[in-house]
Amino acid sequence: MARHFERDRPRLRAVAYRILGSLGEADDALQDAWLRADRADTSEVTNPSGWLTTVVARVCLNMLRARDTRREEPLDDGDDGARRQPAATGTAADPAEEAQLADEVGIALLIVLDTLGPAERLAFVLHDMFDVPFDDIAAMLGKTPAATRQLASRARRRVRGVPAPEADPPLRRRAVDAYLAATRGGDFDALVALLHPDVVLRADAAVVPTPEPFAVSGVQRVARGAMASLGRARSAAVLLVDGRAGLAMAEHGRLRVVLRFDFAADGRITGIDVIADPVRLNELDITGIS
The missing domain is CATH 1.20.140 (Butyryl-CoA Dehydrogenase, subunit A; domain 3)
Structure with a gap:
């Protein structure tokens, strides 16, 4: 044998x-x-x-x-x-x-x-x-x-995967694709162009060890925070998160972090939820994109 x-x-x-x-x-x-x-x-x-x-x-x-x-x-x-x-x-x-x-x-x-x-x-x-x-x-x-x-x-x-039930899925999918490309490439200016002036990033305690969810607002601060996740971006993929285009990041094939996005009518990103708490991750519906 x-x-x-x-x-x-x-x-x-x-x-x-x-x-x-x-x-x-x-x-x-x-x-x-x-x-x-x-x-x-x-x-x-x-x-x-x-x-x-x-x-x-x-x-x-x-x-x-x-x-x-x-x-x-x-x-x-x-x-x-x-x-x-x-x-x-x-x-x-x-x-x-x-x-x-x-x-x-x-x-x-x-x-x-x-x-x-x-x-x-x-x-x-x-x-x-x-x-x-x-x-x-x-x-x-x-x-x-x-x-x-x-x-x-x-x-x-x-x-x-299943089709995303959004009014303009291609526009939002392109924005998420561009966000991933900008963070992987360290392109700060490209990332800033994707963000709405009033953008807010929220992270749970599994990402930032604080008693309450952590939040930052403003294009520059959010973009700098995204640049700090360059290493994770290399193991990220665009997937459907609760039926909408989002990012999921893995480590050795295991799901570790998910990013959910909110958008303005023009396709710019108004909100980013960074989820790493295992309980919250298990509650998400994550599928491929057809």
Whole structure:
């Protein structure tokens, strides 16, 4: 089985990364999957690639569920004498490699995937990205194939997004696109041009550790605050936030900060809500833009 694992490693790593959204976690999942595969009786396995994909997917599913319960998934008993993965992947992810992978997969997709439940995420990734049959995914999830199809369908709708119900969505979408481009490029003048003179930026206590939400007003102050988020802007994507164009920022594929915008009739930005509190983030409806 070691030979099959080594041959399939790139695909297995791609599966794990898309399910988990984190390169470090993906490598941990492969390590765990190899330990399980190495202990298993594989004498009757007729499709090693499919079997290994199932092992990796189940490990990833456990890790996703552990996120929700704030627990770490323990390794199986008896690890002391276990053989290690045929070729070590390393214990820490390379930031440059992770950034490249995020660009290849799509930051927006990773962010939307992070808003899905573990079963929805697994069903969508395995079926829509890797052509795993629903019957096989259903067995992993302990559900019927029909129920698994529904999970993937719901995930697909969120990933593809819905039309924004605004009077002039293209104008506002262009403003958000321009805001992201200006902050990524450090273009202060371009950012100022997007802001209304009476613009107000509000940030919750998870962004600025104050007893009450923090607020600043005025073009210059808001623009300077936006420039300070240059690092975060590199991992941001334009998505629908509660049905309107907004920005979502990720860290290792995990949703961390969301920006909601208010606009004047001419398309200039009048308000920016910066949301980082986990409870508030979970209450937002975040989808892709079709």
